[in-house]
Amino acid sequence: SSSAHQIPKHFKSLIYSTHEVEDCTKVLSVKNYTPKQDLSQSIVLKTLAFPINPSDINQLQGVYPSRPEKTYDYSTDEPAAIAGNEGVFEVVSLPSGSSKGDLKLGDRVIPLQANQGTWSNYRVFSSSSDLIKVNDLDLFSAATVSVNGCTGFQLVSDYIDWNSNGNEWIIQNAGTSSVSKIVTQVAKAKGIKTLSVIRDRDNFDEVAKVLEDKYGATKVISESQNNDKTFAKEVLSKILGENARVRLALNSVGGKSSASIARKLENNALMLTYGGMSKQPVTLPTSLHIFKGLTSKGYWVTEKNKKNPQSKIDTISDFIKMYNYGHIISPRDEIETLTWNTNTTTDEQLLELVKKGITGKGKKKMVVLEW
């Protein structure tokens, strides 16, 4: 049982002291060290799973503007930090004092903030206020709710005062991304319609059907259609229907795609940019700003929730409610797991596993710990 969990004298973490843009896996190493904290007076967590996010990789490269402080806490010669910003943990030991809050052994928790270091077998926190309970979420939702979950949820919820009885729409590009799938599910639950733009592909109809049937997108169109002025004039209004209001554009592509989704907004609307997969800058026809009153802003989950931690707590709480109602499904089908067996995986194997997670193509990678 959890209460009988044996906490080892040494913790094992993936750490880095330097950065390298070209091959960031070079800066990672597996380190075994004695935690500095008095574990009997701490909240001790064992790690269940952590995803490998683009922002984690950008941190290793040294190109991400949010970063952890490097310390000597891990018995290194140079100051080091534990990699990773997101993960789900289980409470395995609690202090006797009030700092444990309402945490119980066996609770599933996620860190409130980024930059805590999650690529580790154990982590220690001093106060329950630095953690959020996510017992109701499955492993995959819990391990991704801080970044993709919050991003998708807050993009829909935090910027527009929606009228769920109106014919109100969000348009977004990168419609197959994990965040976009959260967006469509949350929007549907709130009575907001979504027009998702995806890249042209041979199996367009098949992919569109999954996004519509499984993830609740109201309608999926291709980038060709998105960029086609005839489509905008003749087909779009039929898709949107009577008195439609396209109030919010969500951009994570940039370039022409960003201009084309912005063009479909009503007057005085908002485009939020939260990614730039095309590596092209956000491109906005001047007339949209001047004559259509477009506002273009950015969204950064890390900064937003650092400035306002309560907003993250509230978001996760609402997210969990939607998950419990079945409005948001687990992202398990979008994830490829890499298994770290804490009893049998050697340090060398662990490092290779994580490197594979960083460099591998295709589905999002998540390291799942077997205990």
Add this chain to the structure above:
Amino acid sequence: SSSAHQIPKHFKSLIYSTHEVEDCTKVLSVKNYTPKQDLSQSIVLKTLAFPINPSDINQLQGVYPSRPEKTYDYSTDEPAAIAGNEGVFEVVSLPSGSSKGDLKLGDRVIPLQANQGTWSNYRVFSSSSDLIKVNDLDLFSAATVSVNGCTGFQLVSDYIDWNSNGNEWIIQNAGTSSVSKIVTQVAKAKGIKTLSVIRDRDNFDEVAKVLEDKYGATKVISESQNNDKTFAKEVLSKILGENARVRLALNSVGGKSSASIARKLENNALMLTYGGMSKQPVTLPTSLHIFKGLTSKGYWVTEKNKKNPQSKIDTISDFIKMYNYGHIISPRDEIETLTWNTNTTTDEQLLELVKKGITGKGKKKMVVLEW
């Protein structure tokens, strides 16, 4: 004297019923007509001068999103509108009732709103509330204060809560434009510093000196410098000085220039786009939106002051105060006048004059009426 002014039975206006993008001068004609209003019950204005603005030309082309209603008021077979959105007038006749407000014969006035039609020898208004008195301004300032004056003044004044004791900056491109010169003068009067970007040119030093000495720009740099990362790293901070805050970017160029001025902003700052002289879209590196909290919006003087006419009245009032203090100088040196002698210029000559004003290159054109 003004009170003895003879109002003719026929007015003369430059009107249009159709639009043409290629050569918009074709749609203009000079029309003599009997005004429909009872002039004894109206505010009658004689025109002193009107500028030929890009937006006036865009209206003739049919590509401007704000446009006057076309009517049969001018004895035409097809509905027609009088061209022009801006101009300065003299009150030559007043009604006896309260609709004249505090207007006096001889007052210099401008229309409160756009789309009134200003390319005319006389105009009639029913209420003083549709006019703003500008007696203190010279002809050139008065004739341009509605568009360039308001634009420059409001860009500086209406978006940022400036600390005039701080080292606070505006960066703007198109630094030689008429609006940019208003911006630098208003900013200087308010204790805000300006970094004006101008195109590279052989006589850069000479032009920069005029902008700095005559128009109050704090510092002028070239587009090459604006786009140069080494300049941004090594020279810019010396120009800006200690604890500088670059809080507002004003873009009327677009493309690379817009990206480069946006890059120089502090975090969570604002870029306002009010023009697009390069014909390139507004281009914003994704990271500025996501990681630096940049907000990009548009500014449109017509729409802003239509929505909130009091804001225009207040702006003009403040503008006049600055003009009276000598903080804002007349734009007369930037303007080429075209003379319409109301006694001797024939209709054919008038049409040619205005066509020349539309197609002519170089300085801004203003038609000045001789009475």
